[in-house]
Amino acid sequence: MSATLSHVGRARRWPFVGEPVYEGSRIPPRVPTVLDVPAELTESDDILQVNFGPNHPSTHGVLRLIVDLDGETVVGISAVVGYLHTGFEKNMEQKTWWKGITYPERIDYVGYQNNELVFVLAIEKMLALEVPEKATWMRMLLCELNRIHSHLVYLGTSALELGAISMFWYCFRERETILDLFELVAGQRMHTRYFQAGGIAEDIPMGFYPEARKFVDRMPVALNDYLTLLDRNKIWLERTQGVGLLSADDAIALGQTGPVLRASGVDWDLRRDSPYLAYEQVDFRVPVYTGGDVYDRYRVRMDEMAESTQIVRQCLDKLERMEGEPWISDDRKVVLPPREELHTSMESLIHHFKIVTEGYRVPAGEVYVAVESPRGESGCYVVSDGGPRPWRVHFRAPSFAALQATATCSQGTLIADLIAIVGSLDAVMGDTDR
């Protein structure tokens, strides 16, 4: 089995940046996701097999790792997932397109807007439905706020696991402000169900722009606080630098995307390279680091938070000039008519009735849409038979791919570093198990 992809970037041109983290490939030869105990150690009595059971002190959710330890060094690891398998894909085949939007949010329950977005974009792609500009910009704003939210949860919980417990409270303080903004817009802190096929569910309420501006002004100060607390802290640096190395070639071979890929020296971001929504109209930089370790993944996410704040600011500038514009498509076959019309127009009443009871129909076909969620490339593959319900929905979960890299990243590390590595891969178990 060839694990080195010799065709990939030997000339180290874009999208590769910097020197390789290590030469060759460290992907385990037999099974890529299982680190086997080396032959010379299997007969010795010193190997201790520890079960990091589904319920464990760290905050990753229900991930089970079966770890073989030689002293404190990890010599064998395999991951067991599926403790949160919910059967989303089968459930969504039973629900209409409109009602099904509530399901994808709960898959990646930390970056929930991105999952909603990808499903809604897939529906719109198959329907060839035009979305008004205001909705596009608002979706972008909310997705970037969600990115900041997800990275704050990552930072808080990662730092908590490494012992920097007070980061948890700082990050969650900013997170509460973001959730306030979501509640202001959609009425619900998490799982907002705000994105609809055709736009967004409701108009942007009054008072949103000043509140969002306050947040945008506050966020760089908060980020500075976090950097001050962590970045010059010797313990943090020693625990994260040089730990969990993953080279660019291995990352690509293992299907990694998102911050894990960008920290390994691959300059790849779907928002810039395959733009969706209105990302080609905003200025932002894509942070890329070349170390491939836990520290670089942390830095990528910190920089992404700063860039997302800039994107939110640009979206606010644009949205404030779009007062009074429509926020959802006016195609009544797909979108519910405004409630005032139901009193006066018979057609609107019929459309409302048909959409709610039977559901709008999406032409037969199959599409795959991908967005850059905080964890990487989150994709949705939809097959429609032309009816009111999807025939098959499949979500490409970035956390699923990220956890495949656990075995490669944790070769020869100590068990304490294993916690740091799994935290840096930022896997959400709902996303992994679907």
Next chain:
Amino acid sequence: MTARLRDYGLQSERLLWPTKGPSKFEEELGVEELEQALGITTLEKAVRWAQTKSMWPDTFGLACCAIEMMSIVGSRYDLARFGMEAFRSSPRQADLLIVSGRVSHKMAAPLRQIYDQMLEPKWVIAMGACASSGGMFNNYAILQGVDRIVPVDIYVPFCPPRPEALMEGIIRLHEAHQAGVPPAYERRQVAT
């Protein structure tokens, strides 16, 4: 019938050492007078008060509700004012199991194991719609309500419950316990 110390979860050496017989103190005072002398109803209330003020939860965050459970520990919805910010990782040290999130059939066995490892008195809060009844996932993979395998004291609805809603559930649990309502395993006859 006079209540005994052991009825309130307090072990005395009588139970730890069944064949010993009454202690010198009890022989002098007599068993009934001893318990009356200690003012047992106040003691019961005091014990319950102490239990409610430091009911440590177990880290059993499964899915989306776990994120809201984490935010209840945050500084805005401060759970430390109730003495509960110490989430114990070991069920042996925990009093309260907040089942936050959807429980799949694969996870049901570990859930029951964790519940069994907890020491009495113990309480269970089913947080969210998925833990209470299976929520929006009425399918092959999800346990339709965590009360099928563990006895539940408080059900907190919504998907996910706001931190204030979870706090309401926790406070009601505190009040119920303070008032003398026994934990669910005594009421629902589920094997402990």
Next chain:
Amino acid sequence: MNDFAQIPGYVSAKDEHGETTVVVDRAHVREACTYARDELGFAMLIDVVATDYLDWSAKGVSGYIGTATGRDLNMPMTQGLQASPDAKPSRFSVSYHLLALRQGAPRLRLQTWLEDGQPVDSVISVWPAADWFEREQYDLMGIRFDGHPNLARLLMEEDWEGHPLRKDYPIGGEPVRFSPEE
């Protein structure tokens, strides 16, 4: 599109919604993937998805009300069960979503069709990322991947019977009662 005709096992190609789907023969899947990775430059395997088309054209579906070119409630054949989707070659399709890390982010979907019980070659030697993707499709759809070193159930329990995402597997759960008299 011309490049794709050189893929080993090429059967057909189509371009829909801006996406290219190339159907390859089941026996040549591994060669096709190797060709796609090495010659066409699709370095990253994004996803492996299996779809079950049991009863796909068994019952008709009301024709969709909207089309890409226009929406017309008066269009014929949109009322009643008249327009049924086209028949599919076999029961299962396995789609490999590939991505090339180049300007423009070109994507490709390699698709192969198979019946129940027929195995597919595992592409784990081409992209190690296929490990869990294939295990998941084996677990949920029952498609066997030959050459996979560790084809065990991933998401369901090890002793689970049946493959839940198949169309003949029931949704499960419990019946919902809306009134106490039932």
